[in-house]
Amino acid sequence: MEGYVISLLLLGTLALPETWAGSHSMRYFEVGVTRPELGEPWYLEVGFVDDQQFVRFDGDGASPRMEPRAAWIERVGQEDPHYWRRNTAVSRDQPQPGRADPGRGRAGVHTVQSMYGCELTPELTFKRGFEQDAYDGVDYIALDTDTYTWTATAPQAVNTKRKWEADRSYAEGVKAYLQETCVTWLKKYLEMGKGTLGRTDPPSARVTHHTDPHGEVTLRCRAQDFYPTDISLTWLRDGEEQLQDTEFIETRPAGDGTFQKWAAVQMAPGQEGKYTCRVQHEGLSEPLTLKWEPQSSSAWYIVGGIVAGLLLLIAVIAGFGIWRKKNSGGKGGTYVQAAGK
Template identity: 65%
Template sequence: MEGHWDLPGLSVVSEGVLLISKRCSLQNYYLPARCAPSLLGAEGYFDAVMASPELPEPRFIEVGYVDDQQFVRFDSARASPRMEPRAAWVERMDREEPGCWERNTRRNKANAKGSRAGLRILRGYFNQSEGGVHTLQRLFGCEVSPELTFKRGFFQFAYDGQDYLALDTETSTWTAAVPQALNTKRNWEADRSIAERDKAYLEQECVMWVRKYLEMGKETLQRADPPYTRVTRHTASNGEVTLRCRAQDFYPADISLTWLRDGEEQLQDMEFIETRPAGDGTFQKWASVAVTSGQEEKFTCRVQHEGLPEPLTLKWGHPPHSKRPEGGLGGGGRGVIIAGVVIWRKKNSGGQGWEGVLREQAPWRSWLPLPHSLSFCPQVLSFPSKGLSAGP
């Protein structure tokens, strides 16, 4: 995101994945390694609707995340679409509050209809034909302070991978990112209850749910798995030597990998990948540095992670640090949720099928804490009843 659309602690990477930092605000980084630890939180929902010639009707998906972990999911393409628990700790919700899952299933079915209607309206605004692949995304969320009080909220829409509209929570008005969004802005600002409802959700209910989720899923969410780390050496065809510092099997995702030469940081000369999910609830990352052959011993990799009692210092040719876990999640860390509904930023599908686009664009993390509970059943915001049209 750029300009007005940069949100503290949130960035969009090449795969189209929305990343929300759980420690502090860095505009363009997923891992705030230089930030002091603090307990933040968020409850997050990701909504995605895509129209494609391959599909009989636009497919709507919602995925909820708590502290990097998926905990609920809805997919309109299933034979019998319903809001489903995706984590063991959330399955008891229906016992605590009967009808919870059914209510959220009905709400998501309504959201699917609303977002499909929005997709049709936006195609008209942008003078697009019925064919082709089009996406509508919605993201709303909140961030809390270390004291678990509301800090900021955000509510955004994107269309075909481009920012479209965002809520200014201070003024309860909508900011249009493109001229076509002025239609929706005028419509929604004519009814102030839309912005006021969304703002109230972000500042109150969103913040309220995290604490409940952190308590419910504390054995999974409040843990710290240390990284399995090692250094490897690679020689390119031109003879250039690279040392790569690898970390994997760690949780939570925040980690710092720094190369040093004779004790001095080599930040300008480092290359790295953003932290990535491993698919098993843990994460992985690497950082590399080019070296002169024969000078490898001058270089060390420093690894910092909250699962480690102290930072690790690694060298090439030395055995890896930490044993790879035998399975299970273990540990005890900190939690966050982003409250929200997203409709993901669309990456050029390059001729891929629908499933390929979904895999590349699916979000995988979100967070946030709450003070007290109104209702045990998570409430998902409905699509605005006025849709995206310009009329009354």
């Protein structure tokens, strides 16, 4: 759940670059929040390789430092003794609360969010880089990696765009990082974490039935325990896909290294039998096909029989107690019934 909360905080309106099955990516998310009452802003940074968080820096920690968040990344410290100290210094030196801060000097609480990184093809060659910023929950500025110029997505970002483009060394540094440094480290991380990052966990799935106060029926198809995140949930009515009538939630971390997702579709009561959910994931040898199965009425007969049996047993025990009391003449526990009585 921690990964999910962090993702919500960091992403805001920042749109994740779409990745395809087989490709690999490294992404860093930064968030800076001004705190006028404390003077110093709060800065948080997390790094992801593919779908797994592997490092984290929290400026509010007792001793702020870059920390490992995956078992495989701890090996890097053994190979490079200066790795954690070097990355801690980089995070501490970040202009806070962010590089693109149009609110610098403004009163009140403001939030700056940044996301940057690179993506590789399945053959581990450079595919693209990305860097974008948001301010107070609104897209602010983004890098066009075809031209390595900046696109201002908010009026306030025009000045930032001019400043960054006027300094050619800044754009060249960004390009070098995205196309070279990022690629080198991503390949290294993929090799170090291949046992975890290269695994495939198939989803488990089920369909649940829900009825709202107005009698409308919703069938929800939920998949969980899967990795990586690429998954397809499709509702079909009489074999035809119902994309426009389906409500989806984004794929979410489950907190244990796997993910979950659901898709829901509404219908009139009595139509449930016409709907089928199809689940596709690379961990499955073939798609899962699920339908809602009403609880069998025989189950209620079984439960009813058990309850009736218990009530009968209680009645027999109570009756035996009454009979014994009558035949004992109402005497105490020292009374012994005569032989043959």
